[in-house]
Amino acid sequence: VNQPPSANATSGRRPTMLDVARTAGVSLKSVSRVVNGEAAVRPELVERVNAAIQHLRYVPDVRARHLRQQGSVATSIGFVLVDVANPFFSGVLRGIEEVARQHDCLVLSASSDGDPKRLDQLIEDFLERRVAGMVIVPRGSGSAMLSSDMMRDVPVVFLDCEPLGPTDHPFDVVRSDHREGARRMASHLIRHGHRRVAFLGDDVGIFSANLRLQGFLDAMADALIDVDPALVITGGRDATEWNALVRAWLSELDSKPTAIVCAQNFVTIGTVAALHELGLQHKIAVVGYDDVELAGLLQPGLSVQPQEPLQLGRRAGEILFDRLAGFSGSPIHEVGLPPFVERGSGEIRP
Amino acid sequence: VNQPPSANATSGRRPTMLDVARTAGVSLKSVSRVVNGEAAVRPELVERVNAAIQHLRYVPDVRARHLRQQGSVATSIGFVLVDVANPFFSGVLRGIEEVARQHDCLVLSASSDGDPKRLDQLIEDFLERRVAGMVIVPRGSGSAMLSSDMMRDVPVVFLDCEPLGPTDHPFDVVRSDHREGARRMASHLIRHGHRRVAFLGDDVGIFSANLRLQGFLDAMADALIDVDPALVITGGRDATEWNALVRAWLSELDSKPTAIVCAQNFVTIGTVAALHELGLQHKIAVVGYDDVELAGLLQPGLSVQPQEPLQLGRRAGEILFDRLAGFSGSPIHEVGLPPFVERGSGEIRP
DNA sequence: CTGAAAGCGCTTACAG
DNA sequence: CTGAAAGCGCTTACAG
Numbered sequence: 001v002n003q004p005p006s007a008n009a010t011s012g013r014r015p016t017m018l019d020v021a022r023t024a025g026v027s028l029k030s031v032s033r034v035v036n037g038e039a040a041v042r043p044e045l046v047e048r049v050n051a052a053i054q055h056l057r058y059v060p061d062v063r064a065r066h067l068r069q070q071g072s073v074a075t076s077i078g079f080v081l082v083d084v085a086n087p088f089f090s091g092v093l094r095g096i097e098e099v100a101r102q103h104d105c106l107v108l109s110a111s112s113d114g115d116p117k118r119l120d121q122l123i124e125d126f127l128e129r130r131v132a133g134m135v136i137v138p139r140g141s142g143s144a145m146l147s148s149d150m151m152r153d154v155p156v157v158f159l160d161c162e163p164l165g166p167t168d169h170p171f172d173v174v175r176s177d178h179r180e181g182a183r184r185m186a187s188h189l190i191r192h193g194h195r196r197v198a199f200l201g202d203d204v205g206i207f208s209a210n211l212r213l214q215g216f217l218d219a220m221a222d223a224l225i226d227v228d229p230a231l232v233i234t235g236g237r238d239a240t241e242w243n244a245l246v247r248a249w250l251s252e253l254d255s256k257p258t259a260i261v262c263a264q265n266f267v268t269i270g271t272v273a274a275l276h277e278l279g280l281q282h283k284i285a286v287v288g289y290d291d292v293e294l295a296g297l298l299q300p301g302l303s304v305q306p307q308e309p310l311q312l313g314r315r316a317g318e319i320l321f322d323r324l325a326g327f328s329g330s331p332i333h334e335v336g337l338p339p340f341v342e343r344g345s346g347e348i349r350p
Numbered sequence: 351v352n353q354p355p356s357a358n359a360t361s362g363r364r365p366t367m368l369d370v371a372r373t374a375g376v377s378l379k380s381v382s383r384v385v386n387g388e389a390a391v392r393p394e395l396v397e398r399v400n401a402a403i404q405h406l407r408y409v410p411d412v413r414a415r416h417l418r419q420q421g422s423v424a425t426s427i428g429f430v431l432v433d434v435a436n437p438f439f440s441g442v443l444r445g446i447e448e449v450a451r452q453h454d455c456l457v458l459s460a461s462s463d464g465d466p467k468r469l470d471q472l473i474e475d476f477l478e479r480r481v482a483g484m485v486i487v488p489r490g491s492g493s494a495m496l497s498s499d500m501m502r503d504v505p506v507v508f509l510d511c512e513p514l515g516p517t518d519h520p521f522d523v524v525r526s527d528h529r530e531g532a533r534r535m536a537s538h539l540i541r542h543g544h545r546r547v548a549f550l551g552d553d554v555g556i557f558s559a560n561l562r563l564q565g566f567l568d569a570m571a572d573a574l575i576d577v578d579p580a581l582v583i584t585g586g587r588d589a590t591e592w593n594a595l596v597r598a599w600l601s602e603l604d605s606k607p608t609a610i611v612c613a614q615n616f617v618t619i620g621t622v623a624a625l626h627e628l629g630l631q632h633k634i635a636v637v638g639y640d641d642v643e644l645a646g647l648l649q650p651g652l653s654v655q656p657q658e659p660l661q662l663g664r665r666a667g668e669i670l671f672d673r674l675a676g677f678s679g680s681p682i683h684e685v686g687l688p689p690f691v692e693r694g695s696g697e698i699r700p
Numbered sequence: 701c702t703g704a705a706a707g708c709g710c711t712t713a714c715a716g
Numbered sequence: 717c718t719g720a721a722a723g724c725g726c727t728t729a730c731a732g
Contacts, residue, residue: 085444097461
């Protein structure tokens with residue numbers, strides 16, 4: 001697409017360090033010294049080399065550099081997330097990126113869509129590229145990678161989820177307190193007089209979704225309320241599906257819920273839209289896990305249990321780079337939860 | 351963090367192809383053949399090699415592979431965006447990622463925050479990692495990279511923006527029709543009876559923001575309306591800043607606008623919040639560039655000129671891989687615009 | 701069908 | 717302060 005530079009020795013291929021050395025009339029090693037900013041080089045040589053670099057538009061090849069250096073410096077890390085188009089994950093990515101930048105490190109990211117095969121494939125892809133470390137959202141049970149020792153020598157921080165299964169894992173974890181968050185949401189509704197409280201969320205095969213359901217059940221049990229199985233719904237994939245699902249569900253139901261716990265941002269968006277379309281937004285109380293843009297401007301305002309995606313990403317990044325710097329303490333388990341936000345929808349009484 | 355595998359020859363370092371060859375009792379080249387799925391290998395050898403690979407948990411090093419292969423296959427591409435936490439850009443990233451996946455290619459992405467120095471730094475970082483191609487949002491005037499021939503041999507697709515300046519560039523472009531979109535928004539408001547129409551947007555030093563302002567001015571000129579400079583505001587950085595800015599601006603203004611064009615998603619969110627907080631949401635008409643989550647559930651619903659981030663990303667990715675496959679037609683300029691969406695806020699009359 | 705040698709672009713370890 | 721040689725982990729080009 002672009003034109004090659006004015007005639008020089010490197011027609012076609014990119015100039016190499018040897019090309020620079022020849023142009024500058026010095027040895028390969030001297031160029032290497034200049035490129036890496038090593039002190040002990042005669043200023044006049046530095047001049048000549050830099051001139052040659054400028055003239056040839058030489059850009060060093062970090063892949064070649066690291067082939068010999070082996071893993072001495074981190075040049076890129078990997079982030080396996082579920083879907084980068086979900087604002088929760090893109091917020092986390094931004095947080096990781098900020099920490100990586102401080103270490104002159106770039107982030108390779110990819111969406112697994114919760115498919116364990118794809119998750120494993122991506123982890124392998126990252127290993128093949130020799131990322132210095134990985135942040136992984138291990139959603140998708142049955143991952144072979146997570147249980148193998150394939151990732152030895154590569155620090156891993158689990159974010160948002162942990163692998164399911166009985167065995168403990170040796171990795172660091174950064175996530176919100178899914179169980180306590182959901183418990184808090186449900187008991188908030190119960191405290192406002194509700195007993196027919198519904199739970200809408202992702203498949204319970206998902207670590208975070210499972211804990212959130214547990215938290216919901218905790219609150220119901222604490223209040224001695226029997227859970228009506230007809231009020232526990234899972235399986236929507238996006239906001240559009242949840243909208244349709246909620247409308248069908250509410251219209252078929254004999255005894256409607258007076259309050260709903262939405263366990264995730266897309267669930268919340270679909271459900272709130274459904275309630276508005278049915279004209280029930282002032283009748284049925286709703287609380288959502290994850291904050292949503294414009295939530296405060298709805299009528300009623302949407303009460304939520306927020307997460308702090310940017311902060312989660314930063315912490316995961318910091319821990320990862322601590323590991324890369326040699327920190328070898330026992331696995332870190334950072335499980336936090338910002339305060340619940342009341343905006344109206346969660347304070348509707350039955 | 352993790353334990354090394356049971357005793358084998360590669361204590362400490364990752365196993366190499368040579369380790370596999372020794373374990374399997376074959377030559378280096380035979381392992382290479384098996385790893386790359388070349389046909390002409392005796393089945394029994396394939397067995398032995400695969401067993402050794404399993405045993406050692408060997409993962410090939412693609413960086414070493416490509417050192418010799420040079421740019422024959424694309425293993426990663428770069429995406430320089432403005433802010434991955436902005437849903438517009440994360441949607442685009444998702445679209446690029448989908449196309450890259452079809453080519454077994456990973457995406458390296460990074461946020462420039464619109465800083466030209468950072469933009470140049472990121473482009474250089476990507477070149478150093480020898481990405482096969484790049485999608486770039488060239489926001490930030492004064493980039494040296496974009497005007498140099500530093501990127502020769504590396505296909506580049508510009509997304510959302512193009513470099514500012516008099517000179518033409520030889521790169522492909524995928525973006526929405528900023529000027530026409532904004533013209534449409536303003537003339538929609540004018541058609542509903544407004545003459546005091548305000549424009550709130552990013553700095554005019556930004557390609558897209560500039561065009562959107564032009565489109566606004568086009569519509570005003572077409573309607574023979576003089577633009578009041580007090581009604582053209584730029585400079586907010588995020589929704590929170592825009593909210594404060596709009597409230598201050600509206601309270602200081604003698605003659606308020608009856609309608610507002612918000613040129614970007616964060617501008618829209620901040621402005622709509624400000625109007626709601628001032629109780630003016632039914633008094634002043636608003637239209638926004640970019641669709642926003644929950645926009646349809648507000649009172650009144652938010653009318654927008656949407657973009658299709660996923661689609662933009664996909665097209666940029668497709669064009670990039672066409673170039674990588676050898677397509678050498680003249681630069682592609684894809685400038686599209688989905689239909690305007692009426693939801694109420696843009697149809698308020700003065 | 702299999703393998704020994706040279707080379708990709710750089711760094712390390714060593715000698716001057 | 718400078719450079720020639722060996723090597724990082726793989727592939728290419730060639731010979732058998």
